[in-house]
Structures are given as structure tokens and as C-alpha cells.
Amino acid sequence: MPVDDTHDPALRSWVPSANRPGSDFPIQNLPLGVFEHPMHRDRRVSVAIGDELLDLRACAEQGFFAGSLADLGAACSQGSLNALMALGRDASRELRATLSAWLRSGADGVHGWRARLEPVLIPTERVRLCLPATVGDYTDFYASVFHATNVGSMFRPDEPLLPNYKYVPIGYHGRASSVVVSGTAVRRPSGQVKRDDAMEPVVAPTRRLDYELEVGAWVGRGNTLGTSIPIGDAEEHLFGVSLVNDWSARDIQQWEYQPLGPFLAKSFATSVSPWVITFEALEPFRVPALTRPAGDPEPLAYLDSPRTRSAGAIDLRLEVSLATARMREEGLPPHVLSRSSLRHLYWTFGQLLVHHGSNGCNLRPGDLLASGTVSGPTRDSRGCLLELTWRGSEPVVLPTGEERRFLDDGDEVVLRGWCERDGAARIGLGCCRGVVIAATQVDAG
Amino acid sequence: MPVDDTHDPALRSWVPSANRPGSDFPIQNLPLGVFEHPMHRDRRVSVAIGDELLDLRACAEQGFFAGSLADLGAACSQGSLNALMALGRDASRELRATLSAWLRSGADGVHGWRARLEPVLIPTERVRLCLPATVGDYTDFYASVFHATNVGSMFRPDEPLLPNYKYVPIGYHGRASSVVVSGTAVRRPSGQVKRDDAMEPVVAPTRRLDYELEVGAWVGRGNTLGTSIPIGDAEEHLFGVSLVNDWSARDIQQWEYQPLGPFLAKSFATSVSPWVITFEALEPFRVPALTRPAGDPEPLAYLDSPRTRSAGAIDLRLEVSLATARMREEGLPPHVLSRSSLRHLYWTFGQLLVHHGSNGCNLRPGDLLASGTVSGPTRDSRGCLLELTWRGSEPVVLPTGEERRFLDDGDEVVLRGWCERDGAARIGLGCCRGVVIAATQVDAG
Numbered sequence: 001m002p003v004d005d006t007h008d009p010a011l012r013s014w015v016p017s018a019n020r021p022g023s024d025f026p027i028q029n030l031p032l033g034v035f036e037h038p039m040h041r042d043r044r045v046s047v048a049i050g051d052e053l054l055d056l057r058a059c060a061e062q063g064f065f066a067g068s069l070a071d072l073g074a075a076c077s078q079g080s081l082n083a084l085m086a087l088g089r090d091a092s093r094e095l096r097a098t099l100s101a102w103l104r105s106g107a108d109g110v111h112g113w114r115a116r117l118e119p120v121l122i123p124t125e126r127v128r129l130c131l132p133a134t135v136g137d138y139t140d141f142y143a144s145v146f147h148a149t150n151v152g153s154m155f156r157p158d159e160p161l162l163p164n165y166k167y168v169p170i171g172y173h174g175r176a177s178s179v180v181v182s183g184t185a186v187r188r189p190s191g192q193v194k195r196d197d198a199m200e201p202v203v204a205p206t207r208r209l210d211y212e213l214e215v216g217a218w219v220g221r222g223n224t225l226g227t228s229i230p231i232g233d234a235e236e237h238l239f240g241v242s243l244v245n246d247w248s249a250r251d252i253q254q255w256e257y258q259p260l261g262p263f264l265a266k267s268f269a270t271s272v273s274p275w276v277i278t279f280e281a282l283e284p285f286r287v288p289a290l291t292r293p294a295g296d297p298e299p300l301a302y303l304d305s306p307r308t309r310s311a312g313a314i315d316l317r318l319e320v321s322l323a324t325a326r327m328r329e330e331g332l333p334p335h336v337l338s339r340s341s342l343r344h345l346y347w348t349f350g351q352l353l354v355h356h357g358s359n360g361c362n363l364r365p366g367d368l369l370a371s372g373t374v375s376g377p378t379r380d381s382r383g384c385l386l387e388l389t390w391r392g393s394e395p396v397v398l399p400t401g402e403e404r405r406f407l408d409d410g411d412e413v414v415l416r417g418w419c420e421r422d423g424a425a426r427i428g429l430g431c432c433r434g435v436v437i438a439a440t441q442v443d444a445g
Numbered sequence: 446m447p448v449d450d451t452h453d454p455a456l457r458s459w460v461p462s463a464n465r466p467g468s469d470f471p472i473q474n475l476p477l478g479v480f481e482h483p484m485h486r487d488r489r490v491s492v493a494i495g496d497e498l499l500d501l502r503a504c505a506e507q508g509f510f511a512g513s514l515a516d517l518g519a520a521c522s523q524g525s526l527n528a529l530m531a532l533g534r535d536a537s538r539e540l541r542a543t544l545s546a547w548l549r550s551g552a553d554g555v556h557g558w559r560a561r562l563e564p565v566l567i568p569t570e571r572v573r574l575c576l577p578a579t580v581g582d583y584t585d586f587y588a589s590v591f592h593a594t595n596v597g598s599m600f601r602p603d604e605p606l607l608p609n610y611k612y613v614p615i616g617y618h619g620r621a622s623s624v625v626v627s628g629t630a631v632r633r634p635s636g637q638v639k640r641d642d643a644m645e646p647v648v649a650p651t652r653r654l655d656y657e658l659e660v661g662a663w664v665g666r667g668n669t670l671g672t673s674i675p676i677g678d679a680e681e682h683l684f685g686v687s688l689v690n691d692w693s694a695r696d697i698q699q700w701e702y703q704p705l706g707p708f709l710a711k712s713f714a715t716s717v718s719p720w721v722i723t724f725e726a727l728e729p730f731r732v733p734a735l736t737r738p739a740g741d742p743e744p745l746a747y748l749d750s751p752r753t754r755s756a757g758a759i760d761l762r763l764e765v766s767l768a769t770a771r772m773r774e775e776g777l778p779p780h781v782l783s784r785s786s787l788r789h790l791y792w793t794f795g796q797l798l799v800h801h802g803s804n805g806c807n808l809r810p811g812d813l814l815a816s817g818t819v820s821g822p823t824r825d826s827r828g829c830l831l832e833l834t835w836r837g838s839e840p841v842v843l844p845t846g847e848e849r850r851f852l853d854d855g856d857e858v859v860l861r862g863w864c865e866r867d868g869a870a871r872i873g874l875g876c877c878r879g880v881v882i883a884a885t886q887v888d889a890g
Contacts, residue, residue: 137621164701167637167646170704171705172705176581176621177670177806178807187671189804192609202745203803225625255613256609257706259597259600260706263617264800265804267618268671268805269670358635359694359697360635360713361620361623367622440673
């Protein structure tokens, strides 16, 4: 294998928009996704480069994945990333090296790739981006100790953090059917809510609609039912990450969640950004796992490894913004509500994956493991309105003077994420957005 | 539409084993399933009749689904029941009428069906039965108030039944990837457990492996994300039922389940019986919903309807048996541990489905909605060992003198279910079985 120069910050692409400072998708990124072709109307695998995307099925059809790349070509000819995810990390690395070679400046002259690829390069604004993979199972974790402590202190002031938290990466099964791609409107859900002063619940549109700022890891290679994944092998099973907004109806949640956990409070929609940033692209931003405060237990052996300690986490910055209908009418940009970092997680994605499979549960390519709300230790790094407005008691004031305790109809929530440090090219995750639309009337039978 | 005579108890089949008293699969049943063909090695849709099954893809290929039956023929040519489920109840009724006409005595002479079908009739013992549908999402409810009260009284003696129980059909998302067909061995899971006398958890094979006696309803036609299902339409979206064993590791569950509900304690395996008994076949056994004790609230309007009250439940008897390795060596039959009835459920499948979709969550054909443990009011109708042995304090004694608090390696659990009443043919669900095999060594990194 030649030296991997795909991260070289000096590398430029012959696609001009990829070289624009601040672009989410320079040639060092090469995120994968699925789009609906404006002419063919079928779903195709692609890679983003600057403001354009490369149609990888067209590349396969034209024989660009020749010889030893045949398996990659076949996987890139599917309507989702699942087949590519199933191939494992060696294949991901090979695909990255191939795409980097195709798209880099110099490739136009030396190998003639530019002339071959330009016809299958499409401006991203002209296509509809789709969910990148068929999600077999969606799991949502609770990996920010700051989020868990904040929420716990609202509902259990005596015991904000339960005794299991520092041993068990707490998670629950989410709803796979309602995972939707960024840009899908989110209908305000109705459900049973019990007001504090009422004797009985009523069915009504939620009054406490919230977002949750999360990052999701896509499972690559799966494991067989009945076998677990040693922590040393975790990374082989992790393909990439996207932004996740785990929309939540807090009033429905409060009434329904005991004793089996959140259900309808979350299952109405989960938005995911369309581009999958591979773990290869994230490699320059790996950092040590969170330093546990003195007195916290060490991770149990099955969740501990030298790699986890030295480079298990990702230095990934996160931001959530809000644009109300009025703000959009007035031409105001989305207002930043909070900024956070994936470094705040108590557990790494490797630990979440290994824990998930530790009972023999089979993970499949395309399964989505979300982090849970990524809140940090400070007020301005809280990842949901429940925390940010402290259950509605401290409303957020927007540039228009509008106040928000929870989300109103017409509000658009925009999540962004990126990696940035000296000596490395910026790697962006793109964005995950969704507009809240009004509830429909509740059917009474 | 002609008069539906498919339930006539006098109806007999030209397949002799279907007419044997006590058969689960007389001609009044006609359950659907998927098998792996011993020669073709592909998955095919079939209907069970007595001890045999009819290869419905072969029927389609030979043109038996002609004319107006073409859609049915196409759906029966898939490798799972999902396409058939998606067609809705009118299609189910038409398929039932068609199969009943094909397989009934008299059809051999009049229409010559016997001669045409005999070549595509296969003894069931010669094939491998598969999971009947691809499960997009698996949801497990908690619909037996007796189970909820028993379990609640162990963990929360002060408040066995939480205030939401009688209003909200409590449920949670289960793991779809580890739903397996009856006969699949179940490996004892390992996980974090915290012994009562220990300061810290350890990772070890569960010592409290349990079964849960459940019935699962398969979703037929789906609903679009953002729309709910009125209770009056519920039955249009329900396709059929199977037996479900929601295997559970009670010690893992106890340590992990707060605050987000069961996770690894359940996700290692969920067994499902291979035959789907259609709601058409169950029609003669529809009974009024459980009479709520005086003082209980009426169901909220979105969960209430005349049909729910008069015939929302199913009079379905259930039985769970256990055969230890020693019992099997000694040639002893499985020992019946308890008998229950689906009539004990506090919520009907229609109510569970409508509640599930009430927030706009999209249900898809092939989704599995399980009842939760079907316990009745008496000791001998408790549907899991946790209840039956009261958390291990009252062991069950088996015919060999062996005792069980929870399951041992080598134990085989067998669930059975059937409908029976005067004036109607017996409708059986077949069985759902699974043998516990030993845990593998726990990887420490």
C-alpha cells in the first residue's frame, strides 16, 4: 500500500468549489451519500466534492472501477450505502484513495481523470439528497454525562445521575421507520399529555417540541448473532458519521416514559444529514477519550483499550441554530443557540458499538448508533431546548425579540458539525435541517 | 362477493392430515409462511395445510393466480410475506377464499385442483421454515395488566402500577435484527450485572435467563409518516399473528434499564413462530375487549370504538412448556409451566396499533407489534419465570425432580397457542421453540 497522502492539507482538487476556504467538502473529506438523479429518478451512490457530487454508479458503468476495484464498483452501483458499508474498512480506505486520486489537481493532466469525470459531476443543488443507507435498526445512546446530569436533575433532583451511568453506556432502541433525511418537514406530533394541574391526560399536539443535537455513527461490517465484538476490533465495524436531530416531544415523554423508556415522544421523526463522513476522513481529528473526573470508575475491561484511551474520541465541533418563520421573512440568518463538541461524550463510538454487541446482538451494515444529545459542561453548550431553557423556565430570546421555550410551528432547526485544527484541512459534516409544520387534527375514532 | 364459507366447521380438505382432529392447520386456518425450498434453496411463500405446505410461488409460476388474482400471485412470488401484507385486507380475504377453494374436498373432483396442486405440496418436515417477513421495526408492548402489576410489585412495592398504565398502552422499541424464527438456538447472553452484595458490576453470563410468553401482530398495510390511523381503520392495517418469545436476561435488565428502558437484556434474541395466522382465520374467535374493573378509566376517544368493545380481543389460549436436557434424554415430554389467554390483555391489538401511529409514526408492512408477556390473574397463568418463581424465590419443580428458578443451558422452551370453541374449527398457531445454549467466553479487549 502506498503512503496515504489523502489528508495532506496542501492537496487541491480540480473541482474549484472544493478549494474554497471554509468548504465542508474539500478533497480531504470525500463524504459518501445517495441522491435521486434528476433524470433517471433512481437512487445512486455518490461522493461530495465542493458544491458538486460525483455519480459513482455512472463511474462504475463507465468502467472506472476496473480490475481489483470491481467489488467497490458493484457496491457503488446500489441504491444505498449498505453494500459499501458491509465491505469493511480496507475497502473504505481503497475507495478513499481512489476518489482522492481521481479528483485531485494534477489528475486532470497526468491521468486524464478530469475529462472522464466531468460529465458525471452534478451540482448538488440540482439533485435531491436521500437517506444514505437503509437503517435496519436505529439505536440512540445517552453518552453525554452533562446532558444526562442536566436532564436527571430536572426529573430526579435527589439523584440526577443514576448509579449505572458511569458503568453502562445507556441506550435504547429507536424507531427506524421514521429516520428521515435532512430537509424533510417535521409534523408536530400529537399524543397523550398530562398537564400538571389535570387529573387525567388529554390528547393534544405537543406543546414542548424539542430538538436534540446529536451525531450518529453508521455501522460498517456487521457481526453474527450470538457473537460479540472485541474492543480491539471496534473500528473495523464503524463506517462513518452524520449529524442527527432526535426530535422530542417533552410533554408526551414525561407522561409515557416510565417504566419502559421513551416511545412516541421520539418516534415521529429523526432527521439525519445526507453525507456520511468516513472514519478515514476523521482520522486526523482523533483525540483521547474524555478524561474521567477523579473518583469515576475506569471503563470495564470489555470497553477499554489503548486505542480508546489515546484516540477513541473525535474532536468534532457542533452547532445548532434556529430560524423562525419571521426571521426567514425578514431575511435574518439562523440564530446560533449553542455550540458543543463531540469531545464531551463520556463514551466513544467504539465503546457504544462494543457494548451494543456485547450480549451477542447482531449489528448490521447501515445500523445507526446515535450519541444522544451532545451537551457540554457550560450553559452555551447545551444541546436541546429542555436544557437550554431549563425546562422552559429561561426562554431564549431571538434577534427579532421572539422568545422560545420550545419550538413553534414554522421554526427551522439547523445542525452543523465540522473538524478543524492547525495543520489539517477542515472536514465538514454539512448540515441537518428540518422545519416544524403544524399538527393535524387528532382523530377521535 | 359470495358468502364466506371458509370458516364452516364441516369443511374438509383433500389433504388428509388437515382433517385430523387436533391439527393446528385445518382448512379453516390457512396460515401463511415462508420456507427455504430443499432443492431450490430460495425462500418461498406458502400456506400450511395439515402436515404439508403448498408452495405458492410454484402456484404462481404455473399460472394458478390468473386474471384478477395477478397481484396476489406476484406478492406470493416474493421471498417474504411483506408484499402480501402490504396489499391490505381485501387481498387477504381474496387469498383465503382462493386457497380454501383450492384445498377443500370436492375441489379434487369438480375443478381438478387436487391434481394440479399435489405436485407443489411438500411435507413440512422436509423444509426449513423461515422468518415470515422482514421485520422493519419490532415493538414490544406491556399490555397485560397482570404482568405489569406482578413485575411492578417486585421492583416498586409501593407503586406496582404506574399512573400512566391505564391510559397509555405502554410499549418500547425492540431490536429487529435479532428477531429469529422458532427453532433457532438462543445463546445465553453475557452482560453487566451488579450482584446485590457487590459494590461494582461485573461482566458475566446472565444467571437469570427468562422467556416471555407473547403474541405478536404483524402489520399489514402501512401508514404514511405524519398521519395517524383512526381506530375505525385499525383492522385494515392488521395482517395476522404469531407466537413470540421475548427472551430476557433479568439481571442485566435490572442494572441497565433506568432511565431509558430495557436494551441488552432483550436484544440478544426474540423468537417468532413461523406461521402467520391471518385475522381472517381468527374472525370466529373475536370477543369483547377485557372488562375494565370498576373505577378504571375508559379508554381515551382515539382508542375507543364499538368494534373494539364488542370484538376487539381474541379468545386465544396460550401455553408454555419446558423440556430440560435431562427430560429430553429420558424421553419425557415438555412440562407445561403455565397456561394463559390473550383475553387477559388490557389493550387490544387494534388499540396498540392506533396508539403506535397516533404521533404520526409510520408503520410498515411486516412490522411486528408484540403484546408483552401475556399473564393472567392466577399463579398458573403467569407468562414468564420472573413471575412464576416470583423472582426466583419459589422454584418450579419438574417431573425429573430438577428445579428451575431461571433457565439453564440445554433447556428448551416451547410456546403454543390455539383458538377453540363449540361450533368452530380449531385454529392453531403452531409452536415457537428455542433451546438455550451456553454463553461464549466474554472478550476482555
